[in-house]
Amino acid sequence: AQSVTQLGSHVSVSEGALVLLxxxxxxxxxxxxxxYVQYPNQGLQLLLKYTSAATLVKGINxxxxxxxxxxxxxxxxxxxxxxxxxxxYFCAVSTAGGTSYxxxxxxxxxxxxxxx
Amino acid sequence: GAVVSxxxxxxxxxxxxxxxxxxxxxxxxxxxxxxxxxFPKQSLMLMATSNEGSxxxxxxxxxxxxxxxxxxxxxxxxxxxxxxxxxxxxxxxxSAHGQGGIADTQYFGPGTRLTVL
Numbered sequence: 001a002q003s004v005t006q007l008g009s010h011v012s013v014s015e016g017a018l019v020l021l022x023x024x025x026x027x028x029x030x031x032x033x034x035x036y037v038q039y040p041n042q043g044l045q046l047l048l049k050y051t052s053a054a055t056l057v058k059g060i061n062x063x064x065x066x067x068x069x070x071x072x073x074x075x076x077x078x079x080x081x082x083x084x085x086x087x088x089y090f091c092a093v094s095t096a097g098g099t100s101y102x103x104x105x106x107x108x109x110x111x112x113x114x115x116x
Numbered sequence: 117g118a119v120v121s122x123x124x125x126x127x128x129x130x131x132x133x134x135x136x137x138x139x140x141x142x143x144x145x146x147x148x149x150x151x152x153x154x155f156p157k158q159s160l161m162l163m164a165t166s167n168e169g170s171x172x173x174x175x176x177x178x179x180x181x182x183x184x185x186x187x188x189x190x191x192x193x194x195x196x197x198x199x200x201x202x203x204x205x206x207x208x209x210x211s212a213h214g215q216g217g218i219a220d221t222q223y224f225g226p227g228t229r230l231t232v233l
Contacts, residue, residue, distance in 0.1 A: 034221075036224070041207075041227070041229065042226055042227065043120075043122075043209050043224040043225050043226040044160075044209070044211075044224040045224070046223075049221060090159065090160070102148055102150075102213050102222070103150070103162060103165065104150070104222060106159045106160045106161075107159065108158075108159050109158075109159050
């Protein structure tokens, strides 16, 4: 079984400030981890993914995330927030093989608000 | 990147009618597609896994007779909500599993907003 917990349903930052969105996962096997962004009334866009290669993953729009096995975490960061980053962010986990092949389990989502 | 389309983007129907939603992978072949539903201010919940040429696998609690899934080709999966009721109103999103192995990415469609009156 796998699960994802996103700490904080809402995060508010000022433009130019650091963005930190927290994600912890639970998986009985080595996980694949993803961050997606969703704008209102739209589907999900992949920001970045961890697939057992480098633990520090760089994605689009200046976002990056670090896989920490000891902490079972995959927090998303961006050094300087932009107004266009305001959206909802989802962390997701999947595993290889078995009946869970390819299935994504999503966290509850974190709404990011960016203030001028 | 890979593109997945959904049609229609928005549908309003009367209670008791059936609604079909199409999910297409436009520039790649998808042997596996997934159907999710998302209630307002909530996360995505997987409904079913659709495999080309075989029956869909439904998640626990999802009525297979109510949510009919057909994956007739490598680029098209359809979800039919039969005898829709107001509680079926939701945002339905599909995703397609790209080629490249188990670590490959799911590409999401733009979603379909279903409102049942």
